[in-house]
Amino acid sequence: MKKNLFLLGLIGMTLLVGCGSDDSSSTELTAPEYAVSADIPGWTFNNEPTELDWYVNFSWFTTPWGEDMTSQKITEETGVTVNFVVPAGNEAEKLNTMIASDTLPDIITLGWWEGQIPEIIDAEMVYALDELAQMYDPYFFEVTNDSRVGWYTSADGHLYQYPNSSYTPEDYEMYDNIAANxxxxxxxxxxxxxxxxxxxxxxxxxxxxxxxxxxxxxxxxxxxxxxxxxxxxxxxxxxxxxxxxxxxxxxxxxxxxxxxxxxxxxxxxxxxxxxxxxxxxxxxxxxxxxxxxxxxxxxxxxxxxxxxxxxxxxxxxxxxxxxxxxxxxxxxxxxxxxxxxxxxxxxGVGIQGWTVTLISKNCEEPDRAIQFLSYMMSEHGQKLIKLGIEGEMYDVVDGEHITKPEVTELLMSDRVSYDRKYGAEDTFWMLQDLPMQLQWSAPTQEPLAQLEEWAYPYTVFASQYGGLTAPIGSEEEKIALKVGTLWGETLPALIRAADEATFDQIFADFVAERDALGFDQLVALQQEIVDTNKAKLGLK
Known part of the structure; x- marks a missing residue:
């Protein structure tokens, strides 16, 4: 899908969007007082100080916003201060509680595989990003990737989520230094x-x-x-x-x-x-x-x-x-x-990426939220996220971006302290565009280089086989949960079997019970998803 066709498809779309799940009425997005343009980033029109709550569905993420040089620079340019909201324990419990109470924060970042994503989209708890962009920041369409937009556009024609760490088939053709993990x-x-x-x-x-x-x-x-x-x-x-x-x-x-x-x-x-x-x-x-x-x-x-x-x-x-x-x-x-x-x-990492980011309808400033996403996704924002501040953290020498020695030394010796002081190298990874960042990336240094380079020749694109999750509440989802639990019990039992005969019996029992649960029905649905994925990607 080309950008101009995507924009044409937006013309005439209604700008009426539903409120949160507790309010069945509709609210009309208020037009901005300034003229928006696809050529000029929205944040340059609108950078008064404000705060956005950003939920990150990973309990291990503990880096605050505003202590480091990079996030301070982003706030200086956009006016946005981020308040990260992170689960203290079980991620699913925290997320489900917020969904049930309709208290999703302004911006939400989840693993692309999370079953709650279609749930909150169907419940109209998140904005269509394309509608927000059309109203407040058409520049958004200049910083998105056509293949990613096509992949994540929902059946209703709207885009509700955008990925990070996403690689398209074209990226795999262009680069020979993509490494599986x-x-x-x-x-x-x-x-x-x-x-x-x-x-x-x-x-x-x-x-x-x-x-x-x-x-x-x-x-x-x-x-x-x-x-x-x-x-x-x-x-x-x-x-x-x-x-x-x-x-x-x-x-x-x-x-x-x-x-x-x-x-x-x-x-x-x-x-x-x-x-x-x-x-x-x-x-x-x-x-x-x-x-x-x-x-x-x-x-x-x-x-x-x-x-x-x-x-x-x-x-x-x-x-x-x-x-x-x-x-x-x-x-x-x-x-x-x-x-x-x-x-x-x-x-390797495919078109699904790693996480997806959405904007909640609880957000009181959806204009600032979509403009902030555009900023982070732009080449300007990605360079900050990757390299930090030119002159303070890196220099450009003969067209190459050279990180200052003291910055590299801290990065290699103490990542936590680096994140708190400098905040680059994808400390704030929620919208990182790894293929874009390759143009500024220096070769990985030891002791990490060998681990990465070993994987280059073995890495393949296989996104067509990803995201085979059955819809929440479907019969296939119930089958998948039962089959998954059965395998979770079987695998350690196989490894700890007393002898080969016991192993064979455990495995035979697993296959029989799996099939009795309706495994063929689940595979039939997954086949449909794979066929759809191939069609999206233009693969046979």
Whole structure:
């Protein structure tokens, strides 16, 4: 969809929008007192001091607005001071409570997969961004990406949400330095001491874990953990289901139809390999009980020999290890492969992005909210979000953007302090445009560069297979919840099975019960979603 066609499609649209869910009347958006233009950013007309509440649905985000140089600069230019609202505990409980009480803050950022998004759109609790932009800031359409707008436009023709960290198929064609996040990592000094063994086969994997445990039984007086993975949840473990299947290059579809990756023979081989590792004492109990905070502590101590994990999720811990002893950092190496030794196929961030941002109808200044989004999404805003303030945090030398040494030093040594002092490098990531930022990005430095660069040749675009979530309240959603819970119970039982015969019985029972729950009905819906996704993306 081209921008001019999108704008033409907006002409004649009603500007009447529903109020919050507790008020069935309609309110008319008040026209601004200034003339808006697609060529001039709205925030330049309207930058008197104001405050916007911004809900971020991630309890771990704790960086305040206004302490650092970058957010101070943004407030100086736009007049907007942000008050972040972050759940103290369970994100879903906080979000559901705000929805039920119709107290959603002005701006809302959620993971794109959250089921509450269609709920609040259907309940008319959020504004159509295109209507706000048409009235208050047509410049918004100049800073959006056509493919992202097309992907996120709802069936009613309106755009209610816009993503961050989104990559389009065109981005994958243009750039060769897009890296998937999951990696198989090993501790450098230990791995090299073992002779840098091949761990891509079940035999090599088990032998390396055993050798590491024998040679390095303790790390600073604490037991070595031979293999680490993401935390277990009620619906499984992303390291040991989705990511492991990706490493094994198990296809998403065959002959145009979704493929049952969970029952693939190659995946079963590796589940049995993990079961053997458990029976050999090579998988610690910690793997089944630790959450991210516990893993971060052990990563910073270098207690894992190997991990199937996301590289960005232990970047801070990698930097701690590097500062203490560069030989103790983690390296990315080829991990589990299928019997044919095929290359890994690792989906990178796709068009869905990571999060989406919406504007609540509780917002008393929707004009300022849409203008603020436009600012953050613009090239000017993205340069601030990525680099910070020119002359104070970076300089432009022969066309290159060079971060000042003291800024880089703090970034690499103490990310928390960097965020509080400087606030760039996507400290405020809610609307980050990573493809746009590539034009200013310096090459990633060690100890993070090797982890990233390893993934380049394996990274693929696979957004057509994302977002296969059944609508809330549908029969398929009920089936999905039951199947997910069943898998969440089955996966740890498979890994801890007493022997292979027990493993086989547990798996057979899972498949039978899964199918009895209506799995085929769920897959039929997911196939429809995939077909729709392909049509949106122009894929066959």
């Amino acid at each position: 999951p990696i198989f990592a090993v501790r450098k000094d230990m791995y090299e001491a073992l002779g840098s063994p091949d761990m891509s086969t079940p035999e090599g994997f088990l032998d390396a874990l055993s050798a590491a445990q024998e040679m390095f039984p303790e790390v600073n007086g604490q037991p070595l953990i031979p293999f680490g993975a993401n935390g277990f949840s009620s619906v499984g473990n992303t390291s040991l289901d989705v990511w492991l299947q990706d490493f094994l290059a198990i296809p998403f579809e065959k002959d145009g139809k979704l493929y049952d990756r969970t029952t693939d023979p190659e995946y079963i081989i590796w589940l049995k390999t993990l079961n053997q590792a458990w029976r050999d004492g090579l998988i610690a109990n910690d793997v089944f009980i630790d959450g991210r905070p516990q893993m971060e502590e052990k990563q910073a101590q270098g207690r894992y020999f190997s991990m199937l994990y996301q590289r960005t999720d232990f970047a801070a811990q990698q930097q701690i290890l590097f500062a203490n002893d560069p030989d103790t950092v983690y390296l990315a190496i080829d991990g589990p492969k299928n019997s044919a030794g095929d290359d890994h196929v690792l989906p």
